[in-house]
Amino acid sequence: MSIDRVVMAFAGTMILASLALAQLHSPDWLWLTAFVGANMLQAAFTGFCPLAAVLKRAGLRPGVAFE
Numbered sequence: 001m002s003i004d005r006v007v008m009a010f011a012g013t014m015i016l017a018s019l020a021l022a023q024l025h026s027p028d029w030l031w032l033t034a035f036v037g038a039n040m041l042q043a044a045f046t047g048f049c050p051l052a053a054v055l056k057r058a059g060l061r062p063g064v065a066f067e
Helices: 003-024 027-046 050-057
Strands: none
């Protein structure tokens, strides 16, 4: 699996988990959703994603978006 797919899968998982936690426990979990969305937005403009950098160091092969 490429870095791109891992990043997108991780972001989607975090968003869905935070939405579920907001419904079940506290609306404060929506801050996690906002953080993930803001990080995705800044990565779209800057090309820098902290998770992609960590995965690259871990040896995963880069995809097109995070080379």
